[in-house]
Amino acid sequence: MKLWDLYKDKQDFIEPSLERIKKACQYMGDPQNRFQSILVGGTNGKGSTCAFIERILREEGFKTGWFVSPHLLDERERWRIRGKPLDEKVLSDYVKDLKSVFERFNLTYFEACTLLAIKYFSDEGIDIGIFEVGMGGRWDATKVVNPETVILTNVGRDHTKWLGDTIEDIARDKLHLYVKGKPFIIGEFRYPIANFLNGSSDIIIGGYDFCCEGFVKRERTVLSKYLFEGYELKSIPLGIWGKWQITNASLAVTGVLKTVNVREENIRKGLEKAKMEGRMEIIRERPLLMVDCAHNSHAVGKVVKEVFKHFGKIRIVFSSLTDKDWLSSLRIIRTYTEDIYLCKIKHRRGEKLENLVRGAKTLRFKNIHVLESPSEILQINSDILCVGSIYFIGEVKGMLKL
Numbered sequence: 001m002k003l004w005d006l007y008k009d010k011q012d013f014i015e016p017s018l019e020r021i022k023k024a025c026q027y028m029g030d031p032q033n034r035f036q037s038i039l040v041g042g043t044n045g046k047g048s049t050c051a052f053i054e055r056i057l058r059e060e061g062f063k064t065g066w067f068v069s070p071h072l073l074d075e076r077e078r079w080r081i082r083g084k085p086l087d088e089k090v091l092s093d094y095v096k097d098l099k100s101v102f103e104r105f106n107l108t109y110f111e112a113c114t115l116l117a118i119k120y121f122s123d124e125g126i127d128i129g130i131f132e133v134g135m136g137g138r139w140d141a142t143k144v145v146n147p148e149t150v151i152l153t154n155v156g157r158d159h160t161k162w163l164g165d166t167i168e169d170i171a172r173d174k175l176h177l178y179v180k181g182k183p184f185i186i187g188e189f190r191y192p193i194a195n196f197l198n199g200s201s202d203i204i205i206g207g208y209d210f211c212c213e214g215f216v217k218r219e220r221t222v223l224s225k226y227l228f229e230g231y232e233l234k235s236i237p238l239g240i241w242g243k244w245q246i247t248n249a250s251l252a253v254t255g256v257l258k259t260v261n262v263r264e265e266n267i268r269k270g271l272e273k274a275k276m277e278g279r280m281e282i283i284r285e286r287p288l289l290m291v292d293c294a295h296n297s298h299a300v301g302k303v304v305k306e307v308f309k310h311f312g313k314i315r316i317v318f319s320s321l322t323d324k325d326w327l328s329s330l331r332i333i334r335t336y337t338e339d340i341y342l343c344k345i346k347h348r349r350g351e352k353l354e355n356l357v358r359g360a361k362t363l364r365f366k367n368i369h370v371l372e373s374p375s376e377i378l379q380i381n382s383d384i385l386c387v388g389s390i391y392f393i394g395e396v397k398g399m400l401k402l
Contacts, residue, residue: 002075002091002092002095003075003091003095003109003112003113003116004075004109006095006099006102006112007109007112014108014110015108016138016139017139018139018141018143018144020105020106020107020108020111021105021107021111021114021115021141021144022144023105024101024102024104024105024107024111024115025115025118025144027101027104027105028101028115028119031118031119031121031122031123032118032122032144032145032146033146034122035065035121035122035125035126035127035128035129036127036128036129036148036259036260037128037129037130037131037145037146037147037148038053038128038129038130038131038147038148038149038150038151038255038256038259039131039133039142039143039145039147039149039150039151039177040053040130040131040132040133040150040151040153040255041133041136041137041140041150041151041152041153041174041177042133042151042152042153042154042155042174042187043153043154043155043170043174043296043298043299044153044154044244044294044296044298044299044302045153045154045187045244045247045248045251046132046133046153047068047132047276047279048240048245048248048274048276048279049151049153049248049251049252049255050066050068050130050132050252051240051274051275051276051279052240052248052249052251052252052253052270052271052274053130053252053255053256054066054080054083054130054274055083055239055269055270055271055273055274055275056252056253056256056262056266056267056269056270056271056274057127057128057130057256057260057262057270058082058083058270059266059267059269059270059273060260060262060263060266060270062127062128062260063081063082063124063125063126063127063128064080064081064082064083064126064127064128064129064130065079065080065081065117065120065121065124065126065128065129065130066079066080066081066083066129066130067079067080067113067114067117067121067129067130067131067132067142068080068132069110069113069132069133069134070390071394072277072278072293072390072393072394072397073277073394073397073398075091076088076091077277078113078117079091079113079116079117079120081120081121081124081126086120090120094116094119094120095116098112098115098116098119101115102115108141110134110135110141111141114131114134114141114142114144115141117129117131118144118145128259128260129145131145131147133177136170136173136174136176137152137173137174137175137176137177138173138176140177143176143177146179147179147182148182148183148259149182149183149185149255149258149259150177150178150179150182150183150184150185151185151186151187151251151252151254151255152174152175152177152184152185152186152187153187153188153247153248153251154187154188155170155171155174155188178202178203180202181202182202183202183204183255183258183259184202184203184204185204185205185206185251185254185255185258186203186204186205186206187206187247187248187251188206189205189206189207189208204254204258206247206250206251206254209228209229210226210227210228210229210250210254211225211226211227211228211250212225212226212227212246212247212249212250213225213246214238214243214246214249215243216241216242216243216306216310217310218310218311219241219282219285220237221237221238221240221241221242221243221245221246222235222236222237222238222246223235223236223238223246223249223250223271226249226250226253228253228254228257231257233253233264233267233268236249236267236268236271236272237271237272238271238272238274239271239272239273239274239275240274240275240276240279240280241280241281241282241290242279242280242302242303242306243306244302244306245280249271252271253267253271277397278291278292278293278390278393278394278397279292279293280292280303280306283397283400287381287382287383287384288311288314288383288384288385289377289383289384289386290307290384290385290386291385291386291387291393291396291397292385292386292387292393293387293388293389293390293392293393294329294387294388295320295321295324295388295389295390296324296325296328296329297325297328297329297331297332300329300332300333300387300388301332303385303387304316304332304333304336304385304387305336307385308336311383312383313337313383314382314383314384314385315339315341315380315382315383315384315385316333316336316337316339316340316341316384316385316386316387317341317342317343317371317377317380317384317385317386317387318330318333318340318341318342318343318356318386318387318388319342319343319344319345319350319351319356319388319389319392320350320351320356320388320389320392321347321349321350321351321389321391322349322350322351322352322355323349324351324389326351326356326359326388327359327362327363329388330356330359330360330363330365331363333387334363334364334365338365338366338367339365339366339367339369340360340365340367340368340369341369341370341371341377341380342356342357342360342368342369342370342371343371343373343374343376343377343386343392344370344371344372344373345374345389345391345392345395346395347389347391347392347395349391350389350391350392353370353372357370373399374386374392374395374396374398374399375399377396377399378399378400
């Protein structure tokens with residue numbers, strides 16, 4: 001049994017609160033206190049930062065647990081030990097064992113995912129758990145883990161229904177991830193984050209307290225320099241593509257250094273071997289087929305700008321969920337190209353194809369191509385970037401059996 005199946009009638013139920021997950025953990029003897037944890041939040045870059053952290057720690061010999069949200073192809077991806085997804089039968093057993101707890105405390109789907117991760121990691125005796133925040137910071141269930149170190153990658157407009165309509169409201173919400181007395185590492189020190197920080201000595205700021213440099217050349221991304229408190233790294237190829245991965249890698253290194261002792265050789269190996277499905281992932285080189293689950297306009301802008309810069313003219317295939325501000329994403333794509341491929345996806349919250357087409361027409365795309373299925377992407381004989389909802393990228397990879 002999948003947890004997804006158990007929640008099939010209330011997967012979209014969200015009721016902001018930390019009380020339910022706290023009480024559920026207390027009822028089970030607070031298993032989150034049996035291992036160290038690192039918590040990573042922010043609008044974009046959480047997944048990649050977690051991937052770098054997990055691989056570095058694994059190379060050092062730590063038994064890692066990694067809680068991923070959301071999944072790409074299979075729900076089991078959400079719970080990983082030493083990088084391996086939870087076994088299907090083991091997942092089924094946990095769902096059956098914990099079902100009464102989920103119901104007793106009326107947990108949401110994400111809260112149930114978090115509780116399952118905590119119990120699984122505790123049972124397996126992990127050393128360190130890496131938890132990716134689901135949404136915001138004020139009420140996110142992952143806060144229950146009492147992290148040793150917290151990372152906030154950046155703040156952008158996302159989940160406005162729950163976090164607020166303004167960038168200031170969203171920043172306030174995400175800054176609730178701060179835990180007094182624990183390192184709080186911030187990737188971008190700019191408005192509005194800068195307005196809300198109180199100068200605490202716990203706060204470590206990218207570009208001020210630690211610095212990084214790097215470059216991208218075609219399929220290659222390199223962290224050329226990293227410096228933090230006299231600790232220096234040079235010339236490390238990164239396993240995840242894109243200019244912003246240089247920042248994500250530096251956040252990961254800083255988070256690791258503030259949590260445990262780790263040898264330079266294992267930092268280097270970890271950064272080079274790290275992988276994150278669906279994040280600037282190059283599936284095919286000739287012709288290029290790249291996928292990225294940029295799900296908001298800020299992320300889409302970064303992805304499209306970077307890809308056009310390093311690969312030149314490229315065809316873009318886009319799809320989105322109905323509750324995302326997909327028109328803003330299309331508006332950004334329009335500044336780079338007059339052509340757009342719009343693809344239908346099966347997810348129940350997938351935006352209707354006719355609505356995407358209508359939006360593209362209002363933005364004056366000259367050539368609008370409609371794809372009824374991701375399988376039609378294989379018929380495009382050009383360099384391609386598939387961008388949009390993580391569920392869209394999941395369907396693309398599933399179509400290719402990747």
